[in-house]
Amino acid sequence: MINYKTFLILPIFKNNKFSQNDIFNQKNFISRSSETRSLVSALDASIVFEKIINISIPKSSLLINNNVANEIKNNFDLSLVDLIIFDCSLSPIQQRNLERILQKKIIDRTQLIIEIFGLRAKTKEGKLQVELANLNFEKTRLVRSWTHLERQRGGLSKIGGPGESQIELDKRMINSKIKQLKKLLAKVTQTREVQRKLRKNVSSLIFSLVGYTNSGKSTIFNSLTSSDILVKDMVFATLDTKMGSIKMSDNKKIIISDTVGFISALPTELINSFKSSLEELFVADYLLLVHDLSNPNIENQAKLVFDTLISIGFTEEELEKKIINVFNKCDLNSDLSNIKIKYKKNLIKTSALTPKGIKDLKNYIENLAEKKLMKVLFHIPINSSKISSWLYKNSHVYNETFCDIDFVGNKVKAKISDDKLNSFKSHFPEIELYTI
Ligand SMILES: Nc1nc2c(ncn2[C@@H]2O[C@H](COP(=O)(O)OP(=O)(O)OP(=O)(O)O)[C@@H](O)[C@H]2O)c(=O)[nH]1
Ligand SMILES: [Mg+2]
Incomplete structure (x- = not known):
């Protein structure tokens, strides 16, 4: 892989x-600056120069003042770098003017994140989503971004963007490509929809891991499910949603999912394109919101995650009901007392690196699952195999006895969720049942 040499500018x-x-x-x-450095290393790029620029009033044509731009040009040997990264959003005009003055390819934070996603996406859906995000980004800019199309044409050497007629052509090409991608994505999403329905039809509860990038979600997922998805001290190690299951002490299964981590100033193009994988979160009974307790910026990170969840369609009430705060990395810091975050009362402290941390978390999950399921006694008349099989499929049957004294038929005891019980009542309104 090419190791780009970069100049990181932190406004x-x-x-x-x-x-x-x-x-x-x-x-x-x-x-923020240490997070951006890890973003750059996630792109497999090195930082040759770094400069902080204080901006009082951003210039609409250049972002920074002319004298600052000249100072960059004169004081740094730009021949040593392949590209300059501005850690903020640049308008197309700003980007183009900066490229003209500095005579270097420039990308902003959005492009940087899209590039990383491009490197990480593994599944067909992930790749399509990144491609779509990239095209949507290029379309809004009407200036070539540094990604795909331009690289095909000769990469970093080309700066300043193409001419107007080229842009018109590109716009048409981009629009037709977007249409094509959306169709493909819709097909993949349809398959996912079917799988999701199938999952909802089993009796298991679903717990989804969410949280800021690098908080430890995949480490927790791997330990709970004995899987080996990529865990790395790096932002956006995971891009594609993964499902696994945990077997509880009574053999009951719980489904757990791991997904892409969030980050500050995540480009809207990306959030929109990743909606179909994030939709997995809506079927979850609980959201295990993983926080990195050792990160001094934990409150901002938590706020960002809440805001992103709201922006993809959750309501405050749903979040209040579903969120369980998992304060991870407590081997590095275990003090929660001064941390102010929403819905803090539902919490567990853990360290995903220790067997004890994982065992405690598993017990906690099991207790939640236990609470979520009600114990119900069903009176199933003889010759009602359809009802019995519905119960076996949709609940956890733990006892069944034949009875002919007070009632002729099977007495079935099962643990069942609210939703499933309601569904049972509407399917079989004639059946007597008692919570126990
Ligand atoms: N000290 C400590 N490190 C941890 C703990 N849990 C995870 N880590 C480390 O934190 C880093 C990130 O872990 P991941 O599991 O990849 O984090 P993630 O939330 O899945 O990250 P993304 O997929 O990038 O969003 C890795 O280096 C882990 O070894 C913990 O409890 N304590
Ligand atoms: Mg991960």
């Missing part, structure tokens, strides 16, 4: 009015 917006997002102001500088 700090002095005035909150112009700050593109809270993470770009002075207060969050330390955690």
Whole structure:
């Protein structure tokens, strides 16, 4: 793989009015800059130069002042780098003008993240989603981004973007490609929809791991399900949703899913394109929201995750009911007392690296599952094999006896979720049942 040499520019917006997002102001500088460095290394690129630029009023044509741009040009040997990364959003005009002055390819934070996603996507759906995000991004800019199309044409050497007629041609090409991709994606999504329905038809509860990137979701997933998906001290190690199951002490199965991590200023193009994999979260009975307790920026990260969940369609009430806060990496820091986050009362502290941490988490999950399932006694008349088989399929039957004294038929005891019980009642309204 090519190891790009980069120049990382970290703008700090002095005035909150112009700050593109809270993470770009002075207060969050330390955690934001270390996060951006890990984004660059996730692209397999090295940082040759780094510069902080304070911005009081961003210039609409260039973002930074001319003298700052000239200072960059004169004080750094730009021949040593392949590209310059601006860790903020750049408008197409700003990007083009900066490229003209500095005579280097420039990408912004959105393009950086799309590039990483492009490298990480493994499944067909993941690849289609990244491609779609990329094309949507290019379309809104009407300037070639650094990705796919341009690289096909000769890559980093080309700067400043193409001419207007080329843009028109590209626009048409992009639109037809987007249409094609959406069709393909719809097919994949349909298959996923069927699989999801099948999953909902089994008696298992579904727990979905969500959270900021690098918080430890996949480590938890692997330990709970004895899987070996990629775990790395790197942002966006996971891109594709994975499902697995945990066997509980009474042999009951629980389904668990792991998905892409969130990050500050995640481009909307990406959130929209990844909606179909994130939709997995809507079928979850619980959302295990994994936090990195050792990260000083934990409150902002948590807020970002809540906001993203709301932006993809969850309501506050749903989140309040479903979120379980998993404070991970407590081997590095175990003090929760000063941390202010939403729905903090549902919480567990853990360290996914220790067997005890995982065992405690598993017990916690088992207890939740236990609480979520009601014990119900069903009176099933003889010759009602259809009803029995429905129960075996949709609930956890733990006792069945034949009875002919007070009632002729089978007495079936089962653990069943609210949803399933309601569905049973509407399918078989004549059947007597008692919660026990
Ligand atoms: N010290 C410590 N490190 C942990 C713990 N859990 C996970 N890690 C480390 O944190 C890093 C990230 O772990 P992952 O499981 O890949 O995190 P993730 O949330 O899946 O990350 P993405 O897929 O990138 O969103 C890895 O280096 C893990 O070894 C923990 O409890 N304690
Ligand atoms: Mg992961």
